[in-house]
Amino acid sequence: MINEYEQLLAGLDDVDWAGLEHAYRSAHDVPGHIRTLCGSDDEAREQAFMYLFSSIFHQGSRYSASPAAVPFLARIAVAGPEAAREGTMLLLTRLAVDWHDEYDVTTGINVAGWRAAAAECGPAELLPWYEEQLAVEADPAKRADLQEMRDWVAAGNSFDSRWSALQAYDAVLAELPGLLVLLDDDDARLRTRIAYLLAWFPEFSATSLPRLMNLVAHEKDPVTAATALLAAGLVGPPSAAEDITPHLDAADPLMRWAAATALVRLADVDEASVGPDLLGRAVTELTAAAHRTFDRVTDYFEGDLHGHIERTLHALPPTSEPAAAREALDACLPRIARDRSGSRTRTAIERLFPAPQPHPVPRYADLTVAQRQLLADLGGHQHAWVIRSSADRLRELGLPCSQETLQSFIGAHPTA
Numbered sequence: 001m002i003n004e005y006e007q008l009l010a011g012l013d014d015v016d017w018a019g020l021e022h023a024y025r026s027a028h029d030v031p032g033h034i035r036t037l038c039g040s041d042d043e044a045r046e047q048a049f050m051y052l053f054s055s056i057f058h059q060g061s062r063y064s065a066s067p068a069a070v071p072f073l074a075r076i077a078v079a080g081p082e083a084a085r086e087g088t089m090l091l092l093t094r095l096a097v098d099w100h101d102e103y104d105v106t107t108g109i110n111v112a113g114w115r116a117a118a119a120e121c122g123p124a125e126l127l128p129w130y131e132e133q134l135a136v137e138a139d140p141a142k143r144a145d146l147q148e149m150r151d152w153v154a155a156g157n158s159f160d161s162r163w164s165a166l167q168a169y170d171a172v173l174a175e176l177p178g179l180l181v182l183l184d185d186d187d188a189r190l191r192t193r194i195a196y197l198l199a200w201f202p203e204f205s206a207t208s209l210p211r212l213m214n215l216v217a218h219e220k221d222p223v224t225a226a227t228a229l230l231a232a233g234l235v236g237p238p239s240a241a242e243d244i245t246p247h248l249d250a251a252d253p254l255m256r257w258a259a260a261t262a263l264v265r266l267a268d269v270d271e272a273s274v275g276p277d278l279l280g281r282a283v284t285e286l287t288a289a290a291h292r293t294f295d296r297v298t299d300y301f302e303g304d305l306h307g308h309i310e311r312t313l314h315a316l317p318p319t320s321e322p323a324a325a326r327e328a329l330d331a332c333l334p335r336i337a338r339d340r341s342g343s344r345t346r347t348a349i350e351r352l353f354p355a356p357q358p359h360p361v362p363r364y365a366d367l368t369v370a371q372r373q374l375l376a377d378l379g380g381h382q383h384a385w386v387i388r389s390s391a392d393r394l395r396e397l398g399l400p401c402s403q404e405t406l407q408s409f410i411g412a413h414p415t416a
Contacts, residue, residue: 233262238273
């Protein structure tokens, strides 16, 4: 490892990693991979990132080794090698929050609910049960198993994923004061990463909210500014609407989308803070965004901006007029090019092509606007596996069933 980064990892070997666990049981190998992040071998660094993502963060699960790694990762994010800092911030974010956590991307994370649920399944709650079972169990084999599980729980572990994930979340929360310097970093990607991370920590909002709004006021990169603006809306109190509202008139459409989304969230918290006229303006802006193609998007909803608009509109206060959102929802339906899960893609195919096409299939130019948009998005989909998983259904409908045949179909029959 490069000597200049040794100080970032002070104390790394003092952690009892062998006594901690990750997805592959003993976490004794974690410090070696953390050290590799600070090395000069780019290929080895990528392999180390891959291993850490699959071990201390395995498909959304966190383990006893996960919070232990956080302080060292935070130091690397702030002062580590340039090649490691952004990836480390991404890992820190995923250690804190993931789609498996109890939060909603449009209305912010429900930390209070998460903490309440985790408290019911933490070690303090589980340990008495194991003590009671051991006291009455006579079978030696069963007692041995119970003793092993009891000792594991007594060491501060829980079988419930909500509890283990919360430990990693709190570890990241503790590092946020030191990570705030990234809001002033020269690299826009790092400013974006810290702004996005702050969106999931409402308990830190007294400190983060003014810093986020300051970033919005001075940021030149539209993705960074939009990320920070929506983060402010996600963690801010209803009174934040006053500072967010002017951005509905921003020149950049991504900023207008972020402002509108933030206002819907604040209206969900306190409808009176936004009011029907302002909420109507926000829905109008979301409708305009739904009709637009964005070259650059934020990380929210894993980059699926149109999916995010759908979720936002469904979060409108009950007293709002549902018809006002219908145009936007219809416009979002075929725009599935960034749909990572595949659920929006499958829904769009079924709704826009409810029956098999006649033979021969109509020309691309003769399809409806929404059908053409869907096929264009399928042809340019960012996640090829989603198209492969939908291939059988497309074939049943008499439609091109691969990205290559979709692109050929569109190119052979362009619109006028």
